[in-house]
Amino acid sequence: MRVLVIGAGEVGRHISRTLSSDRHDVTLVDQDPERVEALQGDLDALVMAGNGASPKFLRDIGAAEADLLCAVTQSDEANVIAALAGHQLGARRTVARVRDDDYFGPDEAFARDVLGIDFIIHPERATAYDLAESILLPGAVHVEKFADGRVVIAETIVTNRSPLVGRPLGERRIVRPSFIFGLLRDGRAIAAEPYHQPKVGDHVLVAAAKEDIGPVVAHLAGRAQKARDVVVFGGGRVGLPLARRLERAPDVRATIMERDAARARFIAERLTHTTVLHEEGVGKDALLQYGVDRAGAFVACAGDDRANLLAAMYAKQLGAELCLAVVSREEFTPLVDALEIDAAFSPRLVTAEAILRAVRGENVHSMYLLLGGAEVLEVEADPGCEADGWTVEQAAQRAHTRIAAILRGGKVLMPDAGERIRAGDRMLLFNTHRGVADVQSTFKAA
Amino acid sequence: MRRLQALSPGLNWQLIVPVVGGAVLAVGLAFVLCFAVAATGGDGATVAFGLPALVTVPAGLLAVLSARRLRAMPLRARDGFLAVTLAWLAAAVVGTAPLLLAGTFDRPVDAFFESMSGITTTGASLLDRVEAEPDAILLWRSLSQWLGGVGIVVLVVAIAPATGLAGQRVFYAEMSGFARERLTPRIAETAKIIWAIYLGLTTLCVVGFALAGMGVFDALNHGLTTIATGGFSTRTASLAAFDSVPVELVAIAGMAASGVNFAFYWRALRGRDSLWPQLAEIRAYLLILAGSIAVVTVSLLVSSETVGGWQALRDSAFTVTSIVTTTGFTTADFDEWDDFARMLMVLLMFVGACAGSTAGGMKVIRVLLLFKTAAQEVQRQLQPKAVQVLRVRGRVYSEDVRRGVLGFFYIYVVVFLVATLVMAALGLDVVTATSSAVASLNIIGPGLGEVGATENYGAIPDAGLWFLSFLMLAGRLEVFTVLVLLTPAFWRRTIA
Numbered sequence: 001m002r003v004l005v006i007g008a009g010e011v012g013r014h015i016s017r018t019l020s021s022d023r024h025d026v027t028l029v030d031q032d033p034e035r036v037e038a039l040q041g042d043l044d045a046l047v048m049a050g051n052g053a054s055p056k057f058l059r060d061i062g063a064a065e066a067d068l069l070c071a072v073t074q075s076d077e078a079n080v081i082a083a084l085a086g087h088q089l090g091a092r093r094t095v096a097r098v099r100d101d102d103y104f105g106p107d108e109a110f111a112r113d114v115l116g117i118d119f120i121i122h123p124e125r126a127t128a129y130d131l132a133e134s135i136l137l138p139g140a141v142h143v144e145k146f147a148d149g150r151v152v153i154a155e156t157i158v159t160n161r162s163p164l165v166g167r168p169l170g171e172r173r174i175v176r177p178s179f180i181f182g183l184l185r186d187g188r189a190i191a192a193e194p195y196h197q198p199k200v201g202d203h204v205l206v207a208a209a210k211e212d213i214g215p216v217v218a219h220l221a222g223r224a225q226k227a228r229d230v231v232v233f234g235g236g237r238v239g240l241p242l243a244r245r246l247e248r249a250p251d252v253r254a255t256i257m258e259r260d261a262a263r264a265r266f267i268a269e270r271l272t273h274t275t276v277l278h279e280e281g282v283g284k285d286a287l288l289q290y291g292v293d294r295a296g297a298f299v300a301c302a303g304d305d306r307a308n309l310l311a312a313m314y315a316k317q318l319g320a321e322l323c324l325a326v327v328s329r330e331e332f333t334p335l336v337d338a339l340e341i342d343a344a345f346s347p348r349l350v351t352a353e354a355i356l357r358a359v360r361g362e363n364v365h366s367m368y369l370l371l372g373g374a375e376v377l378e379v380e381a382d383p384g385c386e387a388d389g390w391t392v393e394q395a396a397q398r399a400h401t402r403i404a405a406i407l408r409g410g411k412v413l414m415p416d417a418g419e420r421i422r423a424g425d426r427m428l429l430f431n432t433h434r435g436v437a438d439v440q441s442t443f444k445a446a
Numbered sequence: 447m448r449r450l451q452a453l454s455p456g457l458n459w460q461l462i463v464p465v466v467g468g469a470v471l472a473v474g475l476a477f478v479l480c481f482a483v484a485a486t487g488g489d490g491a492t493v494a495f496g497l498p499a500l501v502t503v504p505a506g507l508l509a510v511l512s513a514r515r516l517r518a519m520p521l522r523a524r525d526g527f528l529a530v531t532l533a534w535l536a537a538a539v540v541g542t543a544p545l546l547l548a549g550t551f552d553r554p555v556d557a558f559f560e561s562m563s564g565i566t567t568t569g570a571s572l573l574d575r576v577e578a579e580p581d582a583i584l585l586w587r588s589l590s591q592w593l594g595g596v597g598i599v600v601l602v603v604a605i606a607p608a609t610g611l612a613g614q615r616v617f618y619a620e621m622s623g624f625a626r627e628r629l630t631p632r633i634a635e636t637a638k639i640i641w642a643i644y645l646g647l648t649t650l651c652v653v654g655f656a657l658a659g660m661g662v663f664d665a666l667n668h669g670l671t672t673i674a675t676g677g678f679s680t681r682t683a684s685l686a687a688f689d690s691v692p693v694e695l696v697a698i699a700g701m702a703a704s705g706v707n708f709a710f711y712w713r714a715l716r717g718r719d720s721l722w723p724q725l726a727e728i729r730a731y732l733l734i735l736a737g738s739i740a741v742v743t744v745s746l747l748v749s750s751e752t753v754g755g756w757q758a759l760r761d762s763a764f765t766v767t768s769i770v771t772t773t774g775f776t777t778a779d780f781d782e783w784d785d786f787a788r789m790l791m792v793l794l795m796f797v798g799a800c801a802g803s804t805a806g807g808m809k810v811i812r813v814l815l816l817f818k819t820a821a822q823e824v825q826r827q828l829q830p831k832a833v834q835v836l837r838v839r840g841r842v843y844s845e846d847v848r849r850g851v852l853g854f855f856y857i858y859v860v861v862f863l864v865a866t867l868v869m870a871a872l873g874l875d876v877v878t879a880t881s882s883a884v885a886s887l888n889i890i891g892p893g894l895g896e897v898g899a900t901e902n903y904g905a906i907p908d909a910g911l912w913f914l915s916f917l918m919l920a921g922r923l924e925v926f927t928v929l930v931l932l933t934p935a936f937w938r939r940t941i942a
Binding site: 258264265268269272275276277278279 | 829831832833834835837840842845
């Protein structure tokens, strides 16, 4: 597959790297010659300097033959123009990253139907929605919905109140249908086996039907109260949509702290019952002033990773129940564990998820990339595929994956090893490595 | 005009002269109408209207047409303020001519007061017996209110296409900050729409009065003054003379409808814009009306043993609507009411109706924003760093608007206090001094005490009449437009 990536920022580099290791032909374009120079030896891809929004340049580098064009530069306008031009030139599919909500609403058909852009990705807004889900589901630090929201996987932290501690997973008491399929330990993702004994500080990944996930997570986490007071640090592109989402949840009160006076006014004008504070400090005193010690959740989502990590660390030390931080740059992720921050969220991964979904074809419906390098995919078993009629165990072995849940005829099944796969099943797969070649060959019709 | 320009080069007479001329022309055309009525009725006022019409129509026309022949000059806000104020003054001055010529008044000061009270839609009168006047004079009083109702300069902008950009300046100087809403890309179109709505409402009201049993002439006059929220009547006793429930109902409906922002009607008719922004103010306006009517009804029942429930409701509904919309029609003498109800009337005079309507007062939206600001100021004591947004029903008002409203409120109160002092210095008792200032500044008409609902302004000394005339003009133009003319900076050459 020929992929053209425009913009060699965090996201552009990340998807280029991932696609290149999936053995696709990647061309990466950036306007900054120095950046291009620095990337030359770093990627198994063609890296070029040039204006990716220029139709002439796009023609020259073969946009007409591209199977996928990803426009992920810093500029919304450049991305939209590049995607438009790529579509006109004959690229099979186009993806554009757009950060500003003024252009396209969340579910607007305009982009696809009129402009011909296949996917519009709003990384910051998607991150904000992920954050909101985590806050609104007590006990969880990460929540991801699959199969149109019918199946939910949650990441939850094992505390010393958790019933999981010191007992093999195979012997756990099951309160509602649910399946623990993965563990995150020391920053690594591992597939959960019945003999694993979770330790305090581990994150466990659990799948359950929409209606069961709440009680399951509350049980696993050993606590059940919902965050009522939420303090949001930073009212930027993540903070504002997050606060908007929280305003729609009943009995959640949000306070949002913003350093920039003009921005603080801007967001205050767009929020009705959130308290907006113009506060310049990140210090402990400032945080204490606004009751961070009593907050049910603290979210650090300012534009600066360092400030986010610092603020989340302070909040944790002061006693905030759940501390989440947005961390954009890959090199900071190890700090998340070290500073005892509950979870980190990355707009970069959100963008990569959306783009990889586009690359990997129609039978991967949605996916979730974990910071530790693992991923959860939603795959449909095609009629006549290799795995039709196999047991779950056989199929999982063949595809080097783990089946976390099956959705069949609108019902969610927690798979045991003997369950047989039928054509039309939608499955959640947990891969501890990234790569879908085996999954494709197992579940896709020949 | 060239000489004027040479005399004061800092002012743009090419803008001012046509606007003032337009106002004079409008008044002149009204004279022609009154002349026709006088000629057919034969009650002796033909000369009183014919002569001024012969002067004003050509003069006004000439001034309006002069705009075309002159080269463009930079347009500045100051020219707009001066043009609008002069246009209103000119209309008031020209309007005295028939009153003097027909012998309605002997003294210029009385005629000027009556004329200014008309054009500003105040409705305060010096006439002892209104019925004694010729029909043409009565019609002129009503027409003067009607011309002033939605704004005489808006009319000029609507009918004189040559004003163009200049139209915008004067339009903005005449309209209140909250009513400065463009309905169409071209200001002349906006002005035309406003006048079309005004004309439509007036027609409905006239028909309504006729159906309610008034004679055609009375229906026409009251229709004109109701929709203008003016308050002049063809009877000394005002609407009490008719003593008819249907008439009062039509009047209440007409006054209440005129208290609504005219832009709202346009949006509602067009049916494709969101009505929410104006609905907030209209809701508050209707709540104030309904709440005050209920409270006054109860107050009247409690304080008086003779008044029945039905009569109390009837008096309360009519009087409250008349006061809130700053019309000034009367049926019951609210000066005879209990002190609570009288005090409430005075407070309601200050509130007024919606911005962009024909009513005076501070306007409901400003009162709403003042309350919000006060509440937020209390809140700020708790959270000094919280960012507070001035918001009414989802519509956000900028901090500039907040500052403007606070400044307006302050100036309004100061003008009112100074006016009260001036009236008291002229020898009037406290109630009369206060209420005459309130009733003039808020362009209502009847006040309390010696200027009460059944009295007229005959007890006010000459100096007081001049001063109240000024106050009416200031109130009609929402204070700032007139006050800037009194600042030294306005007359300095260097300001842009």
